[in-house]
Amino acid sequence: MSRIAQVTNPPAQTGADQVALTVGENLRRLRRERRLSLSEVARMSNIAKATLSNLEGGSGNPTIVTLAALASVLGVMPGDLLASPEPRVMRAADGLYVHGPATRGRLVTRHHNSSVDLHEVVFLADTPFDSVQPESDAIEQIYVVEGDLRIEIKTESYVLGSGDMIQYPLHEGARITALGKDAKTIVIMAYTLRGARGQTPFS
Numbered sequence: 585m586s587r588i589a590q591v592t593n594p595p596a597q598t599g600a601d602q603v604a605l606t607v608g609e610n611l612r613r614l615r616r617e618r619r620l621s622l623s624e625v626a627r628m629s630n631i632a633k634a635t636l637s638n639l640e641g642g643s644g645n646p647t648i649v650t651l652a653a654l655a656s657v658l659g660v661m662p663g664d665l666l667a668s669p670e671p672r673v674m675r676a677a678d679g680l681y682v683h684g685p686a687t688r689g690r691l692v693t694r695h696h697n698s699s700v701d702l703h704e705v706v707f708l709a710d711t712p713f714d715s716v717q718p719e720s721d722a723i724e725q726i727y728v729v730e731g732d733l734r735i736e737i738k739t740e741s742y743v744l745g746s747g748d749m750i751q752y753p754l755h756e757g758a759r760i761t762a763l764g765k766d767a768k769t770i771v772i773m774a775y776t777l778r779g780a781r782g783q784t785p786f787s
Contacts, residue, residue, distance in 0.1 A: 663701035686713035716757025731767030
């Protein structure tokens, strides 16, 4: 068999591959713009240097919590790490999905020159998710598309169903739990002082 006949086409890129590549490119660019070393970003974000190296190489598997921590250190919004500069149409099955132990979601739109990110997030059934950034100036808004959520903020507890919405300061934080089955939501992150949250590490 000839050498040419043995050449095969590379496998098609998966959604996870595209997430890793996009995050890696944006992380490397933003880090260099700020003249930060990998070691400095690792120390400030409490993320292992090896993990950051993998992310920049496009082979990592970033979670929502990881993106939030990096965004805080770099002084950007989490959506800046997921955003592609190229115009595109997003279909229902498209997007850069990020998976975590309690959630899966995608950046739906990034409002450039403003301080708003809009995400589609599915909270996994009966798996609590703590959404908090103590030093953040953001207001988090959750609109329930389908399912039921219990949201605990300080000593208060709220149950939201389809069509309900809640908003709260992200520095106060909330424990979010989908009740009985996965809950589909739209999460809007609105920052009042773009970039200010990057002055201290996310914790």
